Amino acid sequence: MIKNSAFLIITILLILCIIFALTTGQYHIKLDTLWKVVSLKLSGKTPSDDLATPSMVLWSVRMPRVLMAVLAGAALSVGGVVFQGIMRNPLVSPSFLGVNHGAIFGASLSIIFFSKSAFSIEGFAFFWAIAAVALVYVIGNRGVNTITTLVIAGVIVSTFFMAAGSFLKYIADPYEELPAIVYWTMGGLNNILWANVRRALVIIGIGITVIYTFRWRLNLMAIGDEEAMSMGVNVNRSRIVYMLFATLIVAAGSSSCGIIMWVDLIVAHISRMVVGSDHDVLIPFAAILGAAFLLFTDTIVRILPGGEIPISIITSFMGAPLLGYLLMKQNNEWKG
């Protein structure tokens, strides 16, 4: 009953965030205008002259950005839940396993040596994010009871890619390339196009579908390797599947939006507090909450006076104190 109410509340919250995000910005769109523009689009009609501007703003700028925020928020949050579950550690997030530093390295490579086009940066970031996690798995996998070695391997690989990324920044042209790298690193959805949304939709859609299909077995993985094995789970194979698809969705989000800090960790934590640890409920809840959280944050970023600032600054400012507050309030809940 409590869980149903929680789902209802965050679903309404997400819908309100979407309406807020679509109507708010430098060009304000009234609610009735929004309704008209959406109705015209759905019925396939061309908007009249007075609706041409709001229609253009909505379909060319705001809608892809809103959809991308929803997709990336859901992907980062589900990725966080999955990594915490298979690592049995509520402090683990995809960034611990090198996803972020791999993506930064890839984006920097593209900006300095190949192309500054969004497509190229996105492709490089995606590839190197996955390569970093693959490297973590190769170094850290020790079969049963491998969690500690995987986390240590994550630290090693992250440090290595951080050093490589710093080196690329050091040799980058300080007037064009370096600012581009730094800005990408801080994350943002200001350059999102429909092409980004389509690519992210395919990867994140497939990834979340696969993870949700096998959601229940994540419960067993979250208990312990030997426990899961004694109940019939092929732990090594399952870990590869979960890590692969969680990495894919997080990399798809990060490569399009840059590095967005804290969303994975904070949303996974709050979701566990509200609906518990059963992944049957936890995964969809985290997806909806993550989508609402990132969309709300992105909208705040857009409407702040003085122009748009990188989104990670806001997610970190909101996430760190909120997590600290929740940790103090919950009295070691995770340890039982």
Added chain:
Amino acid sequence: MTTQNNDILAVEHIDFRYREKQILKDITFSVSPGDICGLLGPNGSGKTTLLKCLNRILSNENGMIRIKGLDLSKLTRREIAGLIAVVPQELDIMFPFTVFQMVLMGGNVRFGFSGIPGRNDISDAMEVLDELDIGPLANRRYNHLSGGEKQMVLIARALFQKAEIILLDEPISHLDFKRQYTIMELIKKITADKNLTTIITLHDPNIAGRYCNRLIMLNDGCIVHEGLRNNIFHAESLAAIYDMRIKIEYTDTGTEYVLPHHIQ
């Protein structure tokens, strides 16, 4: 020592080595259906390692383990879980799963490709909880339970796994005096009622002597004595595994109890 065709579990000349250290040496024994088989031995004698080999969490070197005549090394993880359930020594978990969720996990082998329980599975799991009189705990968080309650939940989970063999790793070692006997009585009852075979590692020879019909006595990775309880449960055999002088005394009703020799 020989194994017979009607044995549900037969272990033939297995060794296990961890790095340079030989943990198990030439282990051979068999267990018949319905047995409560106790593994006795001092700390470090290889009891838990042997249990992990029986469940193939660890892979033995040499020799063979047969479950119902099937070579354990050729079975998939799922097939093994269909035959053997495990109750661990003490399980603390990081995330706050409820008692019901914990028990439901035991049915994983029957949940199909995606591993999602059906409606019948949910009602079956609830029945198992009620059967062990822990139904009222269903929505409590597992980590908030006492040691005895946790052990009951883990036994319920093993029952819901519906395997014919249950391995229990020191299930009473951290329980108080009363709970030790409550859990052992429960194990005895479910073994008989559900036609199970139980293999259990124990520290207390008094408990082992009271509840097990078959004993395997280990020391330094080797079987020192093995067989029916009534044939091998005596002061000399226990002295050999614990490396101390032991005496067995009798109460007025004829119940045996094991004591170190110097205790009056």
